[in-house]
Amino acid sequence: xxxxxxxxxxxxxxxxxxxxxxxxxxxxxxxxxxxxxxxxxxxxxxxxxxxxxxxxxxxxxxxxxxxxxxxxxxxxxxxxxxxxxxxxxxxxxxxxxxxxxxxxxx
Amino acid sequence: xxxxxxxxxxxxxxxxxxxxxxxxxxxxxxxxxxxxxxxxxxxxxxxxxxxxxxxxxxxxxxxxxxxxxxxxxxxxxxxxxxxxxxxxxxxxxxxxxxxxxxxxxxxxxxxxxxxxxxxxxxxxxxxxxxxxxxxxxxxxxxxxxxxxxxxxxxxxxxxxxxxxxxxxxxxxxxxxxxxxxxxxxxxxxxxxxxxxxxxxxxxxxxxxxxxxxxxxxxxxxxxxxxxxxxxxxxxxxxxxxxxxxxxxxxxxxxxxxxxxxxxxxxxxxxxxxxxxxxxxxxxxxxxxxxxxxxxxxxxxxxxxxxxxxxxxxxxxxxxxxxxxxxxxxxxxxxxxxxxxxxxxxxxxxxxxxxxxxxxxxxxxxxxxxxxxxxxxxxxxxxxxxxxxxxxxxxxxxxxxxxxxxxxxxx
Ligand SMILES: Cc1cc2nc3c(=O)[nH]c(=O)nc-3n(C[C@H](O)[C@H](O)[C@H](O)COP(=O)(O)OP(=O)(O)OC[C@H]3O[C@@H](n4cnc5c(N)ncnc54)[C@H](O)[C@@H]3O)c2cc1C
Ligand code: FES
Numbered sequence: 001x002x003x004x005x006x007x008x009x010x011x012x013x014x015x016x017x018x019x020x021x022x023x024x025x026x027x028x029x030x031x032x033x034x035x036x037x038x039x040x041x042x043x044x045x046x047x048x049x050x051x052x053x054x055x056x057x058x059x060x061x062x063x064x065x066x067x068x069x070x071x072x073x074x075x076x077x078x079x080x081x082x083x084x085x086x087x088x089x090x091x092x093x094x095x096x097x098x099x100x101x102x103x104x105x106x
Numbered sequence: 107x108x109x110x111x112x113x114x115x116x117x118x119x120x121x122x123x124x125x126x127x128x129x130x131x132x133x134x135x136x137x138x139x140x141x142x143x144x145x146x147x148x149x150x151x152x153x154x155x156x157x158x159x160x161x162x163x164x165x166x167x168x169x170x171x172x173x174x175x176x177x178x179x180x181x182x183x184x185x186x187x188x189x190x191x192x193x194x195x196x197x198x199x200x201x202x203x204x205x206x207x208x209x210x211x212x213x214x215x216x217x218x219x220x221x222x223x224x225x226x227x228x229x230x231x232x233x234x235x236x237x238x239x240x241x242x243x244x245x246x247x248x249x250x251x252x253x254x255x256x257x258x259x260x261x262x263x264x265x266x267x268x269x270x271x272x273x274x275x276x277x278x279x280x281x282x283x284x285x286x287x288x289x290x291x292x293x294x295x296x297x298x299x300x301x302x303x304x305x306x307x308x309x310x311x312x313x314x315x316x317x318x319x320x321x322x323x324x325x326x327x328x329x330x331x332x333x334x335x336x337x338x339x340x341x342x343x344x345x346x347x348x349x350x351x352x353x354x355x356x357x358x359x360x361x362x363x364x365x366x367x368x369x370x371x372x373x374x375x376x377x378x379x380x381x382x383x384x385x386x387x388x389x390x391x392x393x394x395x396x397x398x399x400x401x402x403x404x405x406x407x408x409x410x411x412x413x414x415x416x417x418x419x420x421x422x423x424x425x426x427x428x429x430x431x432x433x434x435x436x437x438x439x440x441x442x443x444x445x446x447x448x449x450x451x452x453x454x455x456x457x458x459x460x461x462x463x464x465x466x467x468x469x470x471x472x473x474x475x476x477x478x479x480x481x482x483x484x485x486x487x488x489x490x491x492x493x494x495x496x497x498x499x500x501x502x503x504x505x506x507x508x509x510x511x512x513x514x515x516x
Pocket of ligand 2: 025032037038039040041042044045046047048049063084085086
């Protein structure tokens with residue numbers, strides 16, 4: 001099963017097995033990781049599942065859709081490597097993916 | 107013996123409260139009892155992707171049953187609490203067991219408001235609140251041609267959009283003069299009426315339904331003005347009522363919801379409540395509210411968890427909501443109640459992308475954003491920061507709203 005590494009803003013690291021087909025957001029929710037809120041449950045409506053994709057993984061993960069991009073631009077601290085974690089589907093190719101979580105989702 | 111916290115109800119609020127208790131440092135056991143057969147699931151997809159068949163039950167669970175167990179949360183779906191004894195601090199369950207608690211959380215949510223219509227018990231007549239409701243609707247779809255939806259609120263309109271997309275003949279009967287009357291301004295109602303009409307849904311307003319008729323299965327809907335419409339499926343979306351029965355019977359203060367303070371505490375210091383079932387104060391809006399939304403349930407649940415762990419984290423945030431219909435994503439920031447002015451950005455008459463800003467005495471109260479995710483995000487920030495913006499700026503597409511909002515909010 002692909003392993004995803006979540007690093008919270010305070011440095012806490014979680015290595016989590018996430019089944020392929022689930023979203024990166026779901027992996028965090030299933031494991032009760034605090035830094036992802038996911039208020040809309042993956043409907044791409046809330047942007048409270050914001051994460052930063054590790055530089056080495058940006059290409060493999062791919063770019064956000066137009067809607068997602070607009071939401072990201074208006075998050076508190078957008079970066080080039082920002083994504084909404086509910087819109088990243090876990091695949092075997094993403095085994096080892098590192099995402100960092102922002103200090104706040106608001 | 108270890109302390110025990112019991113959470114009654116297993117919806118959005120409970121699914122957040124249980125892990126938040128752990129995060130806040132709760133050392134005792136956590137038991138969640140939920141009357142529905144499934145672990146907590148996302149309710150919004152019921153009238154959207156789950157009804158449409160693009161998501162399965164497993165895909166709408168907030169998390170699988172095993173995830174709770176793995177984190178030491180005892181989740182019991184299919185079990186209803188039937189009474190609370192505050193003297194002995196026990197909860198009576200419908201499986202015969204009685205369970206003692208040190209702390210108790212009420213997350214009982216709300217129920218569909220039932221209409222006392224003749225014929226409401228005919229086959230083919232449904233409410234839409236639970237997964238079981240939607241499975242019953244889906245089981246009926248194969249031999250359905252004509253659907254009448256009673257009530258033009260968000261759930262009614264979302265359901266209309268999905269069933270129309272599935273190829274059914276759909277009619278919405280709304281009692282008021284326009285759909286979404288309680289929640290949006292006239293231009294937004296007109297917009298949704300236009301789009302639904304374009305998609306082939308018939309919307310009829312000022313229609314008070316008086317009876318449902320049929321032999322075994324429903325066949326027609328009758329209105330007060332004498333009109334009647336053929337239907338082999340009727341879905342009633344007439345709003346909800348907070349589920350306060352247990353709280354009331356236990357003698358907790360109840361007034362249009364379980365009355366709590368900004369720490370989600372009820373009138374009993376060992377009992378909190380969160381979600382649709384509460385009537386709570388909001389210091390940002392300077393009044394009491396009862397809200398029907400997922401963000402409200404999850405955020406209030408976090409406050410409630412902190413309270414149970416002896417911490418104080420007041421719940422005060424600007425409400426927000428979303429609704430998906432056809433290719434349109436509506437995101438609403440704030441609460442528009444009391445507005446005296448509506449400003450439009452974009453063209454609701456000829457496009458499917460615009461914002462309706464609601465102001466009161468020049469102050470921004472809320473924004474309905476249709477296919478405008480960026481404006482929605484900015485509206486949330488403007489509300490949080492109390493940003494002043496003129497009507498002219500809000501209406502002018504060439505004005506960059508982001509420049510109006512402070513640099514790094516939050
Ligand atoms: C079709 C539909 C679409 C929606 N769409 C949106 C949307 O797009 N966006 C949005 O923000 N909100 C939406 N909502 C509203 C949102 O789902 C609710 O606000 C949210 O579910 C509230 O969560 P809750 O935990 O307070 O209550 P609920 O989710 O109602 O959960 C309460 C649970 O408690 C159980 N319960 C009650 N009494 C007992 C008892 N005595 N013992 C055991 N269990 C009990 C109930 O069976 C229920 O499962 C929608 C609602 C519906 C019905
Ligand atoms: S969970 Fe809401 S946008 Fe990702």
